[in-house]
Amino acid sequence: MNDTGIRIADPAAPAEVLAIGTEVVIGRIQDTNSSWLAQRLTEAGARVERITAVADDPGLLENVWRDAICRRASLVLATGGLGPTPDDLTVEVAAAVAGVEVIQHPAVIASYRRRRELGESDPLPPHLYKMSAVPSGSTVFENGPGWAPGFAIRVDETVLACMPGPPSEMQWLWENALGSLAARWFGGRTESARVLVTMFESQVSPILGLVMDRHSNSYLKAYVALGSRHVGLPVDVIVRRESGGSALSDVMDTLRILVEGAGAEIRPWP
Amino acid sequence: MNDTGIRIADPAAPAEVLAIGTEVVIGRIQDTNSSWLAQRLTEAGARVERITAVADDPGLLENVWRDAICRRASLVLATGGLGPTPDDLTVEVAAAVAGVEVIQHPAVIASYRRRRELGESDPLPPHLYKMSAVPSGSTVFENGPGWAPGFAIRVDETVLACMPGPPSEMQWLWENALGSLAARWFGGRTESARVLVTMFESQVSPILGLVMDRHSNSYLKAYVALGSRHVGLPVDVIVRRESGGSALSDVMDTLRILVEGAGAEIRPWP
The missing domain is CATH 3.40.980.10 (MoaB/Mog-like domain)
Structure with missing residues (x-):
């Protein structure tokens, strides 16, 4: 009012x-x-x-x-x-x-x-x-x-x-x-995405840690409990766009390189 | 274990x-x-x-x-x-x-x-x-x-x-x-029920207060946001059976007498 x-x-x-x-x-x-x-x-x-x-x-x-x-x-x-x-x-x-x-x-x-x-x-x-x-x-x-x-x-x-x-x-x-x-x-600057990664939690966890270390403004989380119905493990990627920080697309690129380097792949969330 | x-x-x-x-x-x-x-x-x-x-x-x-x-x-x-x-x-x-x-x-x-x-x-x-x-x-x-x-x-x-x-x-x-x-x-002694009361929230609220005053081990709550699909307002009745306290049936009896005294009625939750 x-x-x-x-x-x-x-x-x-x-x-x-x-x-x-x-x-x-x-x-x-x-x-x-x-x-x-x-x-x-x-x-x-x-x-x-x-x-x-x-x-x-x-x-x-x-x-x-x-x-x-x-x-x-x-x-x-x-x-x-x-x-x-x-x-x-x-x-x-x-x-x-x-x-x-x-x-x-x-x-x-x-x-x-x-x-x-x-x-x-x-x-x-x-x-x-x-x-x-x-x-x-x-x-x-x-x-x-x-x-x-x-x-x-x-x-x-x-x-x-x-x-x-x-x-x-x-x-x-x-x-x-x-x-x-x-x-x-x-400031309205957080971006996010959910994807499926064709790996087990114990395999993907170290990769998520590496991505978060590389991009300090990112938070990545795998959801075992959401996974059973899907081909792959659901992973959230959340990026807070601080000044000088990475954008969502940069963080997704790093994740993709590491996942594909491990012989797995990223698929779209249905 | x-x-x-x-x-x-x-x-x-x-x-x-x-x-x-x-x-x-x-x-x-x-x-x-x-x-x-x-x-x-x-x-x-x-x-x-x-x-x-x-x-x-x-x-x-x-x-x-x-x-x-x-x-x-x-x-x-x-x-x-x-x-x-x-x-x-x-x-x-x-x-x-x-x-x-x-x-x-x-x-x-x-x-x-x-x-x-x-x-x-x-x-x-x-x-x-x-x-x-x-x-x-x-x-x-x-x-x-x-x-x-x-x-x-x-x-x-x-x-x-x-x-x-x-x-x-x-x-x-x-x-x-x-x-x-x-x-x-x-001690595992809490009982509860959900019913519909054919009154508006502003009418039933004083009655819920009277029931709680009479039965100190009871908690009653009307849910306006759940009510639109039903004939009547959903009301939860929760009774903690402390020693000497009232049972659920006693609290429901008091609620029924007051609601019917106001010309309304209690219906079962679907």
Whole structure:
């Protein structure tokens, strides 16, 4: 709704992803948001080192954020806990961690009134009133397909960004707000490919190590558990394009030379 | 392979689940192990509060374990990092955290020799030699469908238990070793059900709160994001059967009375 000019202090510092909800940590709901966001952040150039899921417990959540701030994480990108129910505590805890008040956001309230065709003096339904609350001073992102807005607030060296838990709303907020911010913050320079290598893991592992030694901005990983259905072992090649670092095509060339030198070959991922 | 009598210090202390692997935190692989294990642990009576995924970085992994030990977690149940490749560091880091040596486990080596039909003096292939390493003094669990064994070791008030990352191997180890240990450690007393309630989230939320207030050993959660395909809102009811606490049937009765009192009804989950 407004870009207050929030910035990442150090784009090279580790980023973290956080899922908030007891239903996730007790295994009743598979968290797919965190993996989706970690992939988007990596593509945007962020160095994601950690994903955490915590129960709906304000003390626990506060500790998770404070620990990430102590580690000087660049970004903690969280989903969940922004709805209308009493166990939705993300706004209150984020405000406490940032040391600010919780306010009812005027632009969010105005948007609710427009979407519900309410007059200036009509009362908001209680669940919309709760969802119009954000930490004072945060940058607020309207939620197109849902109601609870996202927000971001800087605390010391770390940006805490919070999005709703329902995947369709989270993805909409990424595509319409957070994604372009992340591209600006991190530089958007990671490239990746998945291929099949006709070798066993114990044969290909030393080769992957050699490629990573030669190209310090690359990460290569073979997936034994994904391999059984394919002719060859699936291998991911991920290249962070730092200044002076190699491009994806250079890294792939090195891999190809070493694999073919060992009498094997690289095939496209189906 | 041998039960050294490892025990949980305090079954009521929070348990944690950990996924080890850069491929997980950068979003190239969706971690499904942690959710599966969190559900099994909850059913076994453990109080799971946190799931973490970390990159293959020994310093980071050591910090994650040390933090959990500081929090006096009952159990940290980890998957990943036990394979033959140089980025598989779980054994070395667990040994460092426990303050013990890494040893080549005699029973694991004997099992490898049997399965590969090797003689007493034949050398093990290097990748099997690496996977026969465990922290000295740990309880070791043979891996039926794979090669890297699991292990568990107690550090202060916390048991660190480690299983391989491939889901088929992890599930085999749970079903053949860790599952029965967890049932003994935690008492195996959590029951759960999922139902549909013909109400909106804002209507049912106060009712779920009333049920949780009345039955302090219960956790009820409505899932808006799962609801669109169904007639009614999906609601999970989870009851930890503490001594003197209510049973699942008592909690369901209270929920039914309140829902029907509001003119709505409970339907079976399809």
